[in-house]
Amino acid sequence: MSRISIDQVKHVAHLARLAMTEEETVSYTEQLDKMISFAELLNELDTDHVEPTSHVLDMKNVLREDKANKGLPQAEVLKNAPEHQDGYIKVPSIIE
């Protein structure tokens, strides 16, 4: 029994914003199934009373003085944009 279905893989690919052919969907279903089954090794461990670690150092909120710093110049920022016009980054129309 597969741990993940083709429909689930299509859903995950959509969430990840990855275009995928039917063939690739089948291949990713197999690959993800293998990786998930490998990850299930962790279920051997009882972790009910274990705190999760998101950060290894004992750090609290890091604050800085609320002072404005100069941003990057607009022309520089636009330099790497694939398409731009009048100081804006251009994308396909999103309102019909």
Add this chain to the structure above:
Amino acid sequence: MVSLFDHKVSELHQLLHKKEITVTDLVSESYKRIGEVEDKVQAFLTLDEERARQAAKRMDGKLGTDEAKGLLFGMPIGVKDNIVTKGLRTTSASKILENFDPIYDATAASKLHNAETITIGKLNMDEFAMGSSNENSGFQVTRNPWNLERVPGGSSGGSAASVAAGEVLFSLGSDTGGSIRQPASYCGVVGLKPTYGRVSRFGLIAFASSLDQIGPITRTVEDNAYLLQAISGVDPMDSTSANVEVPSYAESLNGDVKGLRIAVPKEYLAEGVNEEVRQSVLEALKVLEKLGATWEEVSLPHSKYALATYYLLSSSEASANLARFDGVRYGYRTADPENLIDLYKKTRAEGFGDEVKRRIMLGTFALSSGYYDAYYKKAQKVRTLIKQDFENVFEKYDVIIGPTAPTPAFKIGENTSDPLTMYANDILTIPVNLAGVPGISVPCGFADGLPLGLQIIGKHFDESTVYRVAHAFEQATEYHKQKPGL
């Protein structure tokens, strides 16, 4: 073959000071060697020769003055291509960033500028640092200078190979699950992953933010300590960089390991570790014993869960970090998209390589509604257990020692068919990232002409002890003096 880079940083500094050599000589040494061997090694993605030579010329005018006093003044360095460098193409070895021209410097790169090293070029890697062989680069496969049919390791394969091949004096790499230490081991050089938070990650193209660290790759432990010194410290641009004092690392290189307590995890010499690798570690322990250290076998009981924990956490973090590559603000954009969603999807499908997509898929799945607790949160909890394993051992011992990798460098193409076999290569380095502690790989032997690495792991922010042990071992052995016969 004699090279200027056979000298240590401190010796080259003296030669510059006495004007026996010039900065131009050092830079020329790099490009001359690159000219000789780069078509075989293929470590570089971008060279910066014109600017490097100009800088060298300018700096030669300062020789003999107070302005040339810095120890790293004029030293030629290579930088891994996931560390952004202003005005110098930075791709992270991905087609999606093929023409990316950074508009600012990573903090590590600006610290190099302050130290006045000279950047020779940008080094190949696995795409977005995801891989253990450099075979996942979007552009080329770097070769191991010791045997051109073998991988240099990864993901900082270009960083390790370029140092081993004598193309640069030293380099910067990054390490998320072993990406500095494993290639250092495979290429017979010294590579350190610092404590999480020791070096600013600002400008390091993020793979897994809770694990990534930039670190130095060098020929000797002493040079490694000097390079770490230059890039360490808290940074207002990275709130995860630690506000912990940076000691003088060179001062710890006193050769004294008398009374040092070494822990050797039985899991690190268990099944799956190549016999010659195991023997080299046992020999290394004898060397350290002779110098006055003692060792005992210990257990890191959750080691076998580290790999699965790592792949869930690092892939989850990667899926979030790589969301920024969408073809809008920078990088590759697909031609003729139907609408905005189509632009995102096609750009990413065309721009990312297979391994990167595989990890984005796994990470997106592990973070998705209904699976978050079972996979992502579960892995975060197991991470706590793995971290506690280290804390327990460090209550009684100063360092943990084992192999860096279970085998010497494998053949190109040998492990590409099954991702899980490839991942198993990092089994001895991954727990160190999960615990956030520092670890170094130093040369400790050869198997069939291929270098082996000894891994020395320390407590949080105790790079000094790690260096002290690594240096004492290095000075008592000859392995680091050998060079590949390119």
